[in-house]
Amino acid sequence: AIYIATPPGSHARYALRAAELGKPVYVEKPMARTWTECQEMVQAFEKEDLPLFVAYYRRALPMFLHIREQIRQGAIGTVRSVRIVMTKPLQPDLIARSETNWRVLPEIAGGGYFFDLAAHQLDYLDFLFGPIVEAGGMATNQAGQYPAEDIVSGYFRHESGVLGQGLWCFSGPEGAEQEETIITGSQGEIRYSTFGARRYRLYQSGRGWQDITTDPPPAHIQAPLIAQVIATLRGEGICPSTGKSAARTSWVMEQMVYG
Secondary structure, three states: OEEEOOOHHHHHHHHHHHHHOOOOEEEOOOOOOOHHHHHHHHHHHHHOOOOEEEOOHHHHOHHHHHHHHHHHOOOOOOEEEEEEEEEOOOOOOOOOOOOOOHHHOHHHHOOOHHHHHHHHHHHHHHHHHOOEEEEEEEEEOOOOOOOOOOEEEEEEEEOOOOEEEEEEEOOOOOOOOEEEEEEEEOOEEEEEOOOOOOEEEEEEOOOEEEEEEOOOOOOOOOHHHHHHHHHHHOOOOOOOOEHHHHHHHHHHHHHHHOO
């Protein structure tokens, strides 16, 4: 198998070449620069009957699996809605530094920090509630510090009926960072940070709030998902993060930013 860990602008080119060579691929997220490129990748690997995996590793981490199990067991009743809020300064602390900040160059990244960070948040919601079938929003550049959008307001609807909204601001004040997802159900609520490690909050009607601590993530954050990739290649399992699921997330982000 081949691991593609370049900036998104070259993902499709390298993946298509790997498909021609008959190699399975594990590609970094976001899957590609555009949804169209994602579709080209999916079709190429289907044509060659090859697996295509994408590094949305939260689908295999302890806290996120724990939250998913709580929802599946009805801990908060029937899920009604999701709200995402993210406020970061012009240089987010979640971003790895590079000589060229390609993450805010749309011709390489597809857009700005939204495409790099919201991708994790939205993909996990796909994992929880199934495909998002309707999405839209508004995006603009308010601070004028780089070419891409620096604020996005979006809405979405899952095929399962869950409604969602989000606001991502990447030109907020230093020291007032915020990042939280709130899942509201008919009988409770779950609050968590997508970029948190092992703690989340659970509210249940009649029981109040609980602070829940799960097993910590491994030192190598992608190890659990990679283990599932290996199991799939050996015919011993099914990896939950594929080209098809990752392409859905790219489509949602494009709908919010570009319509």
